[in-house]
């Protein structure tokens with residue numbers, strides 16, 4: 121019952137705060153609509169009496185009243201719907217916002233925890249159900265009122281009938297149990313549901329279509345999808361079967377109670393202690409109690425589901441509030457870098473991983489310098505970048521920015537001075553303005569600043585060719601959207617990175633892997649030209665990750681990572697002269713270009 125109360129309190133409280141006038145109008149219309157139903161039985165009984173007495177005038181008047189009550193019962197709910205459906209939509213949207221806040225609040229490392237992502241999937245899936253939950257709450261309140269009034273009327277006719285709603289308690293309990301069975305099955309299958317959705321996306325989206333067709337992988341994906349689907353369906357189906365059996369048992373129990381009620385009043389009529397009108401009243405109202413109870417059980421199920429979503433969101437919100445953020449009120453980020461960024465014995469392991477990805481990394485990134493990070497796949501380069509950007513905290517060791525420990529700095533303050541183009545940079549299917557402007561939200565509507573960033577990234581010709589220029593929506597998922605080539609997306613990503621005026625850390629994490637060597641070199645040149653400005657302005661450090669030695673050779677310092685440790689570092693000439701990994705890999709690449 122607790123989830124139901126949680127849902128009702130949240131939904132009514134939210135509706136009251138959002139639009140109390142609509143809530144009051146909806147409640148009033150629904151109350152009248154729900155009260156009409158038991159009085160239909162009363163008027164029908166009176167009408168039967170009038171008809172048996174052949175009192176035509178009374179019968180006609182009662183028939184008209186009956187019609188009015190039936191119209192109220194059938195229609196008022198629709199008008200109430202007009203009042204509350206928008207509030208219901210708003211509630212789903214607010215909860216979705218809450219979930220996004222929870223996902224983006226706190227430590228980003230939580231997104232590497234399968235337990236956390238699974239809970240987020242479960243809640244995000246279920247949040248659509250919130251849309252109809254306000255309606256269910258109002259309907260349930262109407263039902264409770266209806267059952268109360270119906271019970272009083274039945275009790276007046278025959279006191280034994282006061283027990284009829286009590287007979288509804290076991291079905292309610294069984295329905296609750298049934299709902300728990302379903303919820304548990306859904307939670308158990310959340311990972312498979314996520315996998316199934318991923319397989320559908322891979323199998324149907326344009327971005328993966330080429331490879332799937334060329335490799336003839338459609339059948340493999342379909343087979344995997346069927347496999348996951350069969351597993352999920354197996355679990356959910358068996359839960360549905362158990363749940364249906366539990367609900368059916370409750371309803372059979374209530375049907376027996378109903379039959380007993382009708383027998384009681386028919387017996388009274390047969391013995392002359394009750395009028396025929398009263399038999400009509402009891403048959404009509406007792407049927408209503410059965411409908412009311414089964415509807416209320418359904419509504420309770422909906423509200424339990426909604427309540428669980430609200431509880432999950434509250435729980436996650438609580439965890440977020442309880443998470444200690446030592447940097448929230450902490451040290452200030454230097455305005456400009458005098459010394460640089462230093463990593464001291466930094467070790468990092470992803471949550472749940474047995475071995476650290478970075479192991480005792482000590483490294484100096486001098487102010488204003490351009491540093492290249494190289495190493496084999498999986499050496500830990502991107503992880504190091506994520507730590508430097510303040511997205512993850514070292515498991516042990518420190519990252520010092522001009523002597524200030526990043527752990528003591530409010531993450532948002534550091535993020536405001538970092539600009540990055542990641543390997544898997546975001547392609548926002550929004551306007552060009554948003555794609556670039558998100559790099560510095562304060563400049564989202566500053567066309568001059570956006571223009572400068574586009575020029576720095578040499579992205580202006582791309583935008584000039586678009587029909588709506590800066591306001592062109594990108595992505596082929598929209599009717600008026602225009603899709604860009606991989607290189608064009610990258611160039612826009614670079615413009616986004618270059619929008620910030622005075623970053624202390626500029627990072628390019630191998631976004632150029634899809635480009636040829638010449639284009640990659642040009643991209644890095646554009647980036648380093650801006651980086652030099654940032655270096656001169658604020659002593660910003662420029663860090664880029666690349667596998668191409670033709671690109672990294674001009675860096676002031678090259679750091680070679682190997683198995684999560686710094687293997688060697690120095691200038692290109694120093695490293696080529698040393699008989700180690702860099703010289704070996706450089707020779708291999710140089711041979712390939714000969």
Ligand SMILES: Nc1ncnc2c1ncn2[C@@H]1O[C@H](COP(=O)(O)OP(=O)(O)OP(=O)(O)O)[C@@H](O)[C@H]1O
Pocket residue numbers: 232470473477495496497498499500501502503504543
């Ligand atoms: N989110 C994550 N959760 C768990 N392990 C991860 C995660 N991201 C990376 N790893 C693991 O950390 C190791 C280092 O990955 P990382 O992406 O830092 O390497 P990299 O040097 O950037 O590789 P590449 O050159 O292929 O981009 C890999 O073994 C990878 O499997």
